[in-house]
Amino acid sequence: MIPSIQLFFGLLLGLSPRVTDPYTRQPGIDAIHYAFELSLNDSTDQVEGRASVALRFAKPGVTTFWLDLATVTAEKGMAVVDVSLDGAPLKFVHAGERLTITLPAAPAVDAHRTFVVRYHGIPASGLWIGKNKFGERVFMGLNWPNLARQWLPMVDHPSDKATSEFIVTAPAKYQVVANGLRVDETDLGDGRRRTHWRQSVPISSWLNTIGVAQFSVHYAGTVKGVQLETWAYHQDSLRGPLTFEEPARRAIEFFSEHIGPYPYEKLANVESAGMGGGTEHASAIFYGQASVTDAPASGLVAHEIAHQWFGDAVTESDWDEVWLSEGFATYFTLLYTEHYDGRDAFVAGLQRSRDNVFSLEKRLPGKGVIHENLVDMKDVLNNLIYQKGGWTLHMLRGLIGTEQFWDGIRDYYRQYRDRNTTTAEFRHVMETHGGRDLKWFFDQWLTRAGHPVIEGSWSYDAASKKIVIQLSQTQPGNTYRLPLEIGVDAGGAVATKVEKIEMTQKTQRFEIATDKAPAAVRLDPNTWALIEGKLTQAASVPTGGSTRP
Numbered sequence: 368m369i370p371s372i373q374l375f376f377g378l379l380l381g382l383s384p385r386v387t388d389p390y391t392r393q394p395g396i397d398a399i400h401y402a403f404e405l406s407l408n409d410s411t412d413q414v415e416g417r418a419s420v421a422l423r424f425a426k427p428g429v430t431t432f433w434l435d436l437a438t439v440t441a442e443k444g445m446a447v448v449d450v451s452l453d454g455a456p457l458k459f460v461h462a463g464e465r466l467t468i469t470l471p472a473a474p475a476v477d478a479h480r481t482f483v484v485r486y487h488g489i490p491a492s493g494l495w496i497g498k499n500k501f502g503e504r505v506f507m508g509l510n511w512p513n514l515a516r517q518w519l520p521m522v523d524h525p526s527d528k529a530t531s532e533f534i535v536t537a538p539a540k541y542q543v544v545a546n547g548l549r550v551d552e553t554d555l556g557d558g559r560r561r562t563h564w565r566q567s568v569p570i571s572s573w574l575n576t577i578g579v580a581q582f583s584v585h586y587a588g589t590v591k592g593v594q595l596e597t598w599a600y601h602q603d604s605l606r607g608p609l610t611f612e613e614p615a616r617r618a619i620e621f622f623s624e625h626i627g628p629y630p631y632e633k634l635a636n637v638e639s640a641g642m643g644g645g646t647e648h649a650s651a652i653f654y655g656q657a658s659v660t661d662a663p664a665s666g667l668v669a670h671e672i673a674h675q676w677f678g679d680a681v682t683e684s685d686w687d688e689v690w691l692s693e694g695f696a697t698y699f700t701l702l703y704t705e706h707y708d709g710r711d712a713f714v715a716g717l718q719r720s721r722d723n724v725f726s727l728e729k730r731l732p733g734k735g736v737i738h739e740n741l742v743d744m745k746d747v748l749n750n751l752i753y754q755k756g757g758w759t760l761h762m763l764r765g766l767i768g769t770e771q772f773w774d775g776i777r778d779y780y781r782q783y784r785d786r787n788t789t790t791a792e793f794r795h796v797m798e799t800h801g802g803r804d805l806k807w808f809f810d811q812w813l814t815r816a817g818h819p820v821i822e823g824s825w826s827y828d829a830a831s832k833k834i835v836i837q838l839s840q841t842q843p844g845n846t847y848r849l850p851l852e853i854g855v856d857a858g859g860a861v862a863t864k865v866e867k868i869e870m871t872q873k874t875q876r877f878e879i880a881t882d883k884a885p886a887a888v889r890l891d892p893n894t895w896a897l898i899e900g901k902l903t904q905a906a907s908v909p910t911g912g913s914t915r916p
């Protein structure tokens with residue numbers, strides 16, 4: 368997800384309702400498969416729905432459970448006609464955002480049951496219905512983060528993944544895109560067309576979507592075995608492929624070679640209204656219509672495609688750890704830059720991101736990357752989660768080594784693909800590959816607010832042939848444990864020598880042996896540390912405790 372500018376800076380889009388969501392989980396049920404039959408028309412915004420919801424009963428004695436589905440308020444919302452099981456009607460109560468269903472008897476543990484919910488209404492959000500930039504009507508599913516319940520009866524939480532299908536009947540002038548593969552398209556002979564898509568890989572609720580518009584569809588062939596498609600408005604039939612195709616091709620190649628196989632059955636890049644930025648629906652990524660131009664949208668496309676691996680296939684179990692999605696997409700976009708555009712572009716991106724962290728921390732005092740029991744979904748994203756989350760991955764790579772980092776990433780993807788995960792599980796995988804405890808590292812960078820500020824000086828002691836460096840951490844609060852690089856620049860054409868130190872005290876002295884006085888000594892010459900640092904040359908050798916690197 369790259370939100371529109373407003374959301375990017377911590378404000379909420381006017382069109383999203385402010386839903387409070389300490390989500391109550393239901394350990395007794397597990398969603399297995401959803402089939403949504405939806406009927407759309409051009410004369411009203413009414414949606415007619417028939418949802419078949421297959422659940423597995425995970426505990427004994429479950430006689431009531433609920434699906435998330437918004438009721439009608441202020442003329443928008445969903446009204447339920449009936450709920451049935453094998454053709455027999457069931458008792459239900461539809462109140463607030465819950466459709467509570469009562470069973471005559473508890474199914475056996477592990478039993479699968481498919482419930483049918485018939486309903487209709489005008490979506491208050493979740494399915495955006497309106498005019499696109501060319502004044503043409505479109506229908507766009509935008510469920511982030513918990514708006515699926517506004518038009519689809521579901522277990523609307525990222526922790527319960529299921530497969531799904533959409534069977535959409537709409538006026539025949541529209542093309543319909545959704546997750547997975549298109550399995551049927553039928554002209555009904557009455558001016559309507561029915562399009563059937565099926566996603567056979569389990570995904571979280573908000574990653575389900577449909578896009579309905581007068582699309583031009585461009586089939587770009589396969590990349591690494593993945594069918595690549597562009598769905599742009601018919602007026603953008605040339606601009607759509609120019610915007611999406613080249614960066615998509617490069618992203619699929621780079622990520623599948625470095626992380627593991629692409630997780631889904633196709634990749635469609637879809638031009639969408641009702642949103643800015645991008646939204647990483649599984650296998651059908653939506654992009655704000657303003658991003659469709661004559662030029663490739665490389666950063667945006669790489670970010671959303673990175674999410675297919677991290678965010679979509681490997682998904683945080685809880686919104687508190689949304690950094691596992693956004694921090695990853697942010698850093699993997701930088702890695703894409705490193706791979707295709709080289710180290711200078713990569714470092715420039717890291718430095719921009721670091722400056723961003725420092726200014727965001729001023730605006731979001733006391734905030735860490737991991738939420739503490741998020742109560743209101745309007746707070747789910749802030750740019751700190753993206754930038755500091757991404758930087759945490761970069762520092763992790765610096766700490767354990769690039770090869771170990773990629774080995775760990777591949778293993779993490781292999782273990783948690785199509786499942787949910789936690790920061791602790793990710794840490795455990797990286798500890799195995801890094802060969803060390805990382806609890807202090809994850810706690811320090813993800814739960815603590817702020818960043819280290821280092822002030823220091825260096826001088827050369829000609830008598831003992833040593834550079835003497837005196838460093839102090841001046842940020843408020845506890846001392847950070849900081850592995851750091853010191854660059855020793857001999858001057859002339861000689862390459863900078865890099866020494867590794869680890870700072871563990873508020874004030875610390877380090878010595879580096881070198882035969883002649885250096886031209887310059889620099890802190891973090893290779894941009895591995897999220898620090899604000901200043902190292903100046905002192906007039907004379909400082910005195911104090913000595914620590915060898």
Ligand SMILES: [Zn+2]
Pocket residue numbers: 368369670674692693696
């Ligand atoms: Zn994102």
